[in-house]
Amino acid sequence: MGKFLAAKIARFTDLLMDAVCMVDAEGRFVFVSAACERIFGYAAREMIGMQMIDLVAPADRERTLSAARAIMDGQPTAHFENRYVRKDGKIVHIMWSARWSESDQLRVAVARDITAAKQAETMQSALYAISEAAHASDDLPALFEHIHQIIGAMLPAPGFSVALRSDKGGCVEFSYHVNAHGRTEPHPLACWLGEEVLRSGQAVLLTPATAAALPPALQAAAVLPDCWLGVPLTTGQGHIGVLMLQSGDQPDHARYTDQDRELLMFVSHQVATAIQRKQLHSRLRFMAQHDELTQLPNRRLFLDRLQMAVARAQRHQCRLALLFIDLNKFKQINDEHGHACGDLLLREVAHRLKHCVRESDTVARLGGDEFVVIVEEVLVADDALQIVDKIHQVLAAPMLLATGLGLAITASVGVAHYPEHGADIEQLMRYADQAMYAAKQMEEHTG
Numbered sequence: 001m002g003k004f005l006a007a008k009i010a011r012f013t014d015l016l017m018d019a020v021c022m023v024d025a026e027g028r029f030v031f032v033s034a035a036c037e038r039i040f041g042y043a044a045r046e047m048i049g050m051q052m053i054d055l056v057a058p059a060d061r062e063r064t065l066s067a068a069r070a071i072m073d074g075q076p077t078a079h080f081e082n083r084y085v086r087k088d089g090k091i092v093h094i095m096w097s098a099r100w101s102e103s104d105q106l107r108v109a110v111a112r113d114i115t116a117a118k119q120a121e122t123m124q125s126a127l128y129a130i131s132e133a134a135h136a137s138d139d140l141p142a143l144f145e146h147i148h149q150i151i152g153a154m155l156p157a158p159g160f161s162v163a164l165r166s167d168k169g170g171c172v173e174f175s176y177h178v179n180a181h182g183r184t185e186p187h188p189l190a191c192w193l194g195e196e197v198l199r200s201g202q203a204v205l206l207t208p209a210t211a212a213a214l215p216p217a218l219q220a221a222a223v224l225p226d227c228w229l230g231v232p233l234t235t236g237q238g239h240i241g242v243l244m245l246q247s248g249d250q251p252d253h254a255r256y257t258d259q260d261r262e263l264l265m266f267v268s269h270q271v272a273t274a275i276q277r278k279q280l281h282s283r284l285r286f287m288a289q290h291d292e293l294t295q296l297p298n299r300r301l302f303l304d305r306l307q308m309a310v311a312r313a314q315r316h317q318c319r320l321a322l323l324f325i326d327l328n329k330f331k332q333i334n335d336e337h338g339h340a341c342g343d344l345l346l347r348e349v350a351h352r353l354k355h356c357v358r359e360s361d362t363v364a365r366l367g368g369d370e371f372v373v374i375v376e377e378v379l380v381a382d383d384a385l386q387i388v389d390k391i392h393q394v395l396a397a398p399m400l401l402a403t404g405l406g407l408a409i410t411a412s413v414g415v416a417h418y419p420e421h422g423a424d425i426e427q428l429m430r431y432a433d434q435a436m437y438a439a440k441q442m443e444e445h446t447g
């Protein structure tokens with residue numbers, strides 16, 4: 001090829017969508033085609049003489065240097081991918097094909113900007129991962145942790161919060177909150193951001209440069225070197241909450257950009273749907289396991305809990321007590337004051353029974369006016385008897401119902417102890433039921 005033609009071709013490389021670069025043995029750019037300015041943001045004259053590695057994103061430097069060494073050892077590379085930091089601080093994803101020219105002592109490389117394709121791929125896999133997480137997570141806290149991991153793989157997210165619209169009013173309640181130091185109280189800035197995003201329904205990007213727009217009390221906090229990004233969680237029912245990221249003390253190029261905001265907005269729809277699905281699932285599960293009137297565990301959940309409590313007591317060789325409680329003459333209350341008044345009384349009884357035991361013990365409603373209590377870690381039989389006394393006392397205190405009526409009620413209580421009165425749940429329940437029946441007989445004779 002004549003010298004004249006070669007010079008012409010060199011000029012045509014400016015037309016290429018891909019960039020052509022030449023790097024010398026010391027790793028400095030000696031030639032860059034015009035496309036480099038579009039991809040890297042530096043003019044050709046600025047790039048010439050720069051160390052190639054200085055432009056590579058720090059996390060990819062080691063990998064890039066070892067690929068460069070392999071190329072210089074005579075192994076041409078066709079699809080090497082790494083990330084560069086543009087002059088404006090944005091990250092670009094590049095796919096390289098490169099070869100070492102021994103005679104020219106130059107590495108000749110063609111670079112393709114694959115950022116858009118990479119982002120689409122990232123977004124696609126994040127959307128898929130979020131919908132998978134909605135199935136794989138047992139409950140909302142587990143789902144939030146999953147979502148934190150998924151979003152943390154796309155964007156820096158040492159700080160991550162999900163705040164949901166409170167049932168009680170228009171404001172937000174933090175359902176998940178982690179910052180770079182672990183789980184702490186939400187920062188006042190996070191609270192403000194949550195309210196602001198929910199109020200406006202718009203994404204908000206807070207950087208130290210935008211701190212002046214904040215309420216004066218928060219401005220000092222926002223001068224920290226980190227960025228905040230909040231996006232609404234939107235479903236068909238409107239804005240159900242806010243997703244917030246906090247960058248932590250990151251170098252400039254790791255701060256959030258408008259691109260990140262768009263990415264998070266896009267993903268947030270999937271997150272909102274996943275949260276809503278999980279909330280609905282949790283509500284359905286709660287309804288299947290609890291009594292609608294008193295919100296206490298129902299018979300099914302009680303049987304599960306009793307089974308587990310007996311297994312635990314067996315394993316640790318400790319005791320437990322099972323209390324069967326049946327209200328006395330409850331039918332009369334219904335008959336004299338009406339069913340609605342009976343309902344209020346059952347609710348109040350449930351509330352009082354719960355206060356007779358520890359949080360870890362179970363109070364359940366078997367149906368009608370029958371309640372049960374599982375008391376774990378009972379040391380001596382007397383412990384359970386003290387609880388029985390307490391139950392009689394709390395029920396005897398008149399219950400001021402919403403109707404203004406004050407009613408007192410008594411109950412018959414039967415107690416079964418594990419292991420003395422039964423080795424399994426059937427035996428224990430039979431014993432407690434009989435003991436309760438005996439107590440009722442006694443009550444009827446004496447009362």
Ligand SMILES: Nc1nc2c(ncn2[C@@H]2O[C@H](COP(=O)(O)OP(=O)(O)OP(=O)(O)O)[C@@H](O)[C@H]2O)c(=O)[nH]1
Binds near residue numbers: 327329332334368
């Ligand atoms: N208000 C209300 N009443 C209920 C509910 N479930 C069952 N009942 C009523 O509870 C009453 C239970 O009657 P009984 O088993 O005879 O109980 P009791 O009147 O306390 O009789 P003793 O236990 O022998 O003292 C019945 O009248 C049922 O209709 C409920 O959810 N709400």
